[in-house]
Amino acid sequence: MPEIDSETVTMEPPQIFVERTLAIIKPDCVDKADEIEEIILRSGFTILQKRRVHLTPEQTSDFYAEHYGKMFFPSLVAYMSSGPIVAMVLARECAISYWRELIGPTNTLKARETHPDSIRALYGTDDQRNAVHGSDMYSSAEREIRFLFPDSIVEPIPAGQAAKDYLSKVVNPTLLKGLTELCKQKPEDPVKWLADWLIANNPNKPRINEPYSIQEPN
Incomplete structure (x- = not known):
């Protein structure tokens, strides 16, 4: 063997x-x-x-x-x-x-x-x-x-290693950037600041790449 x-x-x-x-x-x-x-x-x-x-x-x-x-x-x-x-x-x-x-x-x-x-x-x-x-x-x-x-x-809710892999791949990179910036800024209300930062820097936020125009109603 x-x-x-x-x-x-x-x-x-x-x-x-x-x-x-x-x-x-x-x-x-x-x-x-x-x-x-x-x-x-x-x-x-x-x-x-x-x-x-x-x-x-x-x-x-x-x-x-x-x-x-x-x-x-x-x-x-x-x-x-x-x-x-x-x-x-x-x-x-x-x-x-x-x-x-x-x-x-x-x-x-x-x-x-x-x-x-x-x-x-x-x-x-x-x-x-x-x-x-x-x-x-x-x-x-x-x-x-x-x-x-x-x-x-x-x-089914992933747990154990499956949950760790998911967080490591999808959540942690963005969260780490936010926490790093949070430490630099040292805002008075860090939780609210981080929440606002995550909304503004959501990597999955839809983006419009093509030019567009707004037409006012007659």
């Missing part, structure tokens, strides 16, 4: 991507929202967006369209539209699977047996009134986040 020269071997660092998922605190647990959010934050999640909303039966039917025709669908729609919910976009590495693990099995009784520290075991009462909802896969998370947060952009 040929020898490997350890000095010439470079190991690529693992690529870590922060993932997003949708969490919903269901109507009968909204009064426990602060407690549940505390569990979420202690578990390493970041809450990117949050809103309290009362869905209509029609909106709820659209949200759970994949369950249309199932026996429990009418009661699910009635329950989830019976009061306000708290919807949150959560982020962390492998957010979807970690959130599913944290909330526990769908059936609250089973959750209490197999995952006694899960959110559903602590706050749920049955299959439907099981305290919280969590997206089960990436495509579901994308659809559900867009449903409840229409302006949200659903893309």
Whole structure:
């Protein structure tokens, strides 16, 4: 077997991507929202967006369209539209699977047996009134986040070496110039000065290279 020269071997660092998922605190647990959010934050999640909303039966039917025709669908729609919910976009590495693990099995009784520290075991009462909802896969998370947060952009967030490479290539050169000039100028309000400098020196700012003329209206 040929020898490997350890000095010439470079190991690529693992690529870590922060993932997003949708969490919903269901109507009968909204009064426990602060407690549940505390569990979420202690578990390493970041809450990117949050809103309290009362869905209509029609909106709820659209949200759970994949369950249309199932026996429990009418009661699910009635329950989830019976009061306000708290919807949150959560982020962390492998957010979807970690959130599913944290909330526990769908059936609250089973959750209490197999995952006694899960959110559903602590706050749920049955299959439907099981305290919280969590997206089960990436495509579901994308659809559900867009449903409840229409302006949200659903893309993986680069982290680790990927983020460092991006900042090094795209952000740092311009930022370094700005910081250097900032040190020379020593303005009274350095943050505002730097913000204005970045706007004026944005390398991606559109430029008009061809001559143009402005015609006044008659």
